[in-house]
């Protein structure tokens with residue numbers, strides 16, 4: 001799993017308990033999953049279809065640095081299935097884990113569109129072609 005994105009927990013990211021607000025974290029994860037899927041499917045019209053059980057395993061506090069990791073589990077016809085883990089950058093303690101995030105690529109008509117992808121690709125390999 002690649003941990004591409006780091007976030008610094010600021011006062012506006014906290015809940016009344018003074019720990020990281022779960023909704024904020026889910027927003028960051030959704031955006032990260034969307035960007036990952038857009039790049040893999042090469043389709044900017046990619047939407048979140050399904051997110052499996054979310055396990056908040058620990059929290060973060062103001063000033064912590066967290067990192068968001070996404071990986072590919074598999075490709076369908078119009079979808080890509082991802083998994084996600086968020087951890088504390090310094091301690092490596094897992095904050096959240098999500099087994100399945102399903103993103104679907106849409107066509108111009110807004111309907112699911114076949115992507116023809118079967119394996120994870122790296123942009124550097126595409127550019128080398």
Ligand SMILES: CCCCCCCCCCCCCCCC(=O)SCCNC(=O)CCNC(=O)[C@H](O)C(C)(C)COP(=O)(O)OP(=O)(O)OC[C@H]1O[C@@H](n2cnc3c(N)ncnc32)[C@H](O)[C@@H]1OP(=O)(O)O
Pocket residue numbers: 030031034035038044046047048049050075076077078079080102104106110111112
């Ligand atoms: C490069 C430049 C970029 C520039 C650009 C950058 C912008 C970067 C900004 C990022 C910004 C963040 C963006 C966040 C992403 C949103 O916030 S998206 C908003 C939230 N999501 C939505 O609004 C989606 C609403 N849902 C829908 O519109 C429809 O359900 C959909 C997605 C069109 C699918 O319709 P459907 O009738 O369910 O379609 P169906 O053919 O049955 O299924 C499609 C696929 O989903 C799977 N599926 C359906 N239901 C399920 C289910 N319950 N469980 C599992 N799989 C399922 C099916 O198995 C199928 O997969 P394949 O077998 O084809 O691979």
